[in-house]
Amino acid sequence: xxxxxxxxxxxxxxxxxxxxxxxxxxxxxxxxxxxxxxxxxxxxxxxxxxxxxxxxxxxxxxxxxxxxxxxxxxxxxxxxxxxxxxxxxxxxxxxxxxxxxxxxxxxxxxxxxxxxxxxxxxxxxxxxxxxxxxxxxxxxxxxxxxxxxxxxxxxxxxxxxxxxxxxxxxxxxxxxxxxxxxxxxxxxxxxxxxxxxxxxxxxxxxxxxxxxxxxxxxxxxxxxxxxxxxxxxxxxxxxxxxxxxxxxxxxxxxxxxxxxxxxxxxxxxxxxxxxxxxxxxxxxxxxxxxxxxxxxxxxxxxxxxxxxxxxxxxxxxxxxxxxxxxxxxxxxxxxxxxxxxxxxxxxxxxxxxxxxxxxxxxxxxxxxxxxxxxxxxxxxxxxxxxxxxxxxxxxxxxxxxxxxxxxxxxxxxxxxxxxxxxxxxxxxxxxxxxxxxxxxxxxxxxxxxxxxxxxxxxxxxxxxxxxxxxxxxxxxxxxxxxxxxxxxxxxxxxxxxxxxxxxxxxxxxxxxxxxxxxxxxxxxxxxxxxxxxxxxxxxxxxxxxxx
Numbered sequence: 001x002x003x004x005x006x007x008x009x010x011x012x013x014x015x016x017x018x019x020x021x022x023x024x025x026x027x028x029x030x031x032x033x034x035x036x037x038x039x040x041x042x043x044x045x046x047x048x049x050x051x052x053x054x055x056x057x058x059x060x061x062x063x064x065x066x067x068x069x070x071x072x073x074x075x076x077x078x079x080x081x082x083x084x085x086x087x088x089x090x091x092x093x094x095x096x097x098x099x100x101x102x103x104x105x106x107x108x109x110x111x112x113x114x115x116x117x118x119x120x121x122x123x124x125x126x127x128x129x130x131x132x133x134x135x136x137x138x139x140x141x142x143x144x145x146x147x148x149x150x151x152x153x154x155x156x157x158x159x160x161x162x163x164x165x166x167x168x169x170x171x172x173x174x175x176x177x178x179x180x181x182x183x184x185x186x187x188x189x190x191x192x193x194x195x196x197x198x199x200x201x202x203x204x205x206x207x208x209x210x211x212x213x214x215x216x217x218x219x220x221x222x223x224x225x226x227x228x229x230x231x232x233x234x235x236x237x238x239x240x241x242x243x244x245x246x247x248x249x250x251x252x253x254x255x256x257x258x259x260x261x262x263x264x265x266x267x268x269x270x271x272x273x274x275x276x277x278x279x280x281x282x283x284x285x286x287x288x289x290x291x292x293x294x295x296x297x298x299x300x301x302x303x304x305x306x307x308x309x310x311x312x313x314x315x316x317x318x319x320x321x322x323x324x325x326x327x328x329x330x331x332x333x334x335x336x337x338x339x340x341x342x343x344x345x346x347x348x349x350x351x352x353x354x355x356x357x358x359x360x361x362x363x364x365x366x367x368x369x370x371x372x373x374x375x376x377x378x379x380x381x382x383x384x385x386x387x388x389x390x391x392x393x394x395x396x397x398x399x400x401x402x403x404x405x406x407x408x409x410x411x412x413x414x415x416x417x418x419x420x421x422x423x424x425x426x427x428x429x430x431x432x433x434x435x436x437x438x439x440x441x442x443x444x445x446x447x448x449x450x451x452x453x454x455x456x457x458x459x460x461x462x463x464x465x466x467x468x469x470x471x472x473x474x475x476x477x478x479x480x481x482x483x484x485x486x487x488x489x490x491x492x493x494x495x496x497x498x499x500x501x502x503x504x505x506x507x508x509x510x511x512x513x514x515x516x517x518x519x520x521x522x523x524x525x526x527x528x529x530x531x532x533x534x535x536x537x538x539x540x541x542x543x544x545x546x547x
Contacts, residue, residue: 012219014299027265029237033258038142041251046116049086049109084132121249148200150468156205157461172205184255227445238377348463350499353470383434395510403439404500411493449509
């Protein structure tokens with residue numbers, strides 16, 4: 001009797017699983033709040049040089065604020081005041097005519113900047129003047145955070161496969177809460193960057209461990225539904241972020257508010273169960289039986305416990321398991337696992353690279369950033385409902401391929417839509433965001449089904465590492481528009497289409513039992529090879545049979 005059979009006996013989706021999911025919501029809704037936080041804390045409001053230093057004791061002191069801007073700051077081609085340049089002295093002639101033959105050479109801002117505070121009271125840009133020649137530092141904050149996530153993913157993946165899901169979740173809660181608070185009280189940009197890196201590293205543990213813990217407690221029949229249910233946490237967190245950001249426009253308080261759900265998650269941790277699947281795979285039969293009994297009682301299936309003893313649990317795996325401790329290296333030792341790891345890693349890079357390329361560019365659609373974020377969040381709900389029915393009917397692989405190719409196609413279309421047609425750009429962008437979100441949702445469920453239990457967290461840690469590598473690079477790609485304004489869109493489009501092609505090399509997992517050991521993956525390969533060999537022999541026999 002394997003663990004999937006046990007889950008079927010004690011109800012693989014009952015009250016126990018629902019309570020588990022609800023507890024996990026408390027921590028998981030904080031993930032989008034932090035992952036998308038840079039859309040608000042790193043926003044760059046409209047700004048221009050501070051021209052108060054041009055005071056000459058004469059006419060300038062009697063001018064209004066608007067008039068001071070006219071005589072102190074040159075205009076861009078679109079007529080707006082320059083963000084990074086100013087005149088060395090008041091140019092009074094511009095009060096009477098915008099076209100003057102007198103040539104005046106502007107200089108860089110030397111007295112700071114004045115920021116528009118109609119939307120954001122304070123951001124990182126206004127706190128440390130990360131504009132103009134320091135603009136790249138503002139963009140780098142998102143990259144630094146995701147490098148932290150990229151570092152934490154394989155680390156927590158390895159540790160949770162070694163020491164269990166539950167204790168490492170506690171570590172993630174505590175460290176995420178601590179470093180997030182420290183980032184909110186940072187006294188310098190360097191301190192903030194270090195704290196955001198450590199926050200990202202800690203949140204990676206919540207991200208990959210929580211979804212695996214949920215999936216490992218669900219039976220085969222309910223995995224699709226549970227996978228979509230888990231992904232709704234991201235939508236709820238996205239809405240929460242929009243609401244918090246709309247009400248709090250000061251970056252320090254915004255970080256604290258986005259982190260607050262972790263306090264409730266920390267309190268609720270005591271009721272979280274360990275993964276019985278992991279306990280069995282690691283020879284902890286008595287502890288596994290304790291949680292299985294607890295699950296059966298909550299699901300009103302206590303009668304099924306008569307045959308589930310520690311001895312029976314161990315007999316189900318002793319023939320195949322050894323005392324071996326698995327690491328990321330085991331993902332590449334055998335042929336089928338190696339192919340699986342390489343393909344899934346490439347797909348994850350493309351999925352995350354494209355998704356965050358769209359999501360972190362909310363100002364590129366011409367709308368208020370809060371409204372754009374709200375639209376992006378709202379489109380996720382109907383999309384995920386459609387994904388659920390598609391996964392049940394079509395399967396994981398074909399859905400993932402379709403989602404990535406559709407994302408690439410929509411990005412390609414948006415290349416040819418001019419920026420002044422903001423409505424069309426927004427509609428196409430929202431559709432691209434929805435298909436990109438679909439590819440993300442599918443891959444989370446798909447990946448947990450592809451990797452065997454003994455290396456599942458290692459597998460998710462490895463794929464999460466590559467995904468966050470894609471995310472880390474994604475914000476910086478926007479800077480390539482200085483070379484050619486269409487280059488970022490072309491790069492995102494090419495990566496989405498390429499990832500869709502690579503996804504076709506992954507196996508289908510619809511209605512398949514979760515593999516427990518690497519041997520299960522290799523058996524599948526050998527079984528497929530043997531079936532192909534038999535079919536080939538039958539085909540040759542038919543050709544040799546006389547008509």
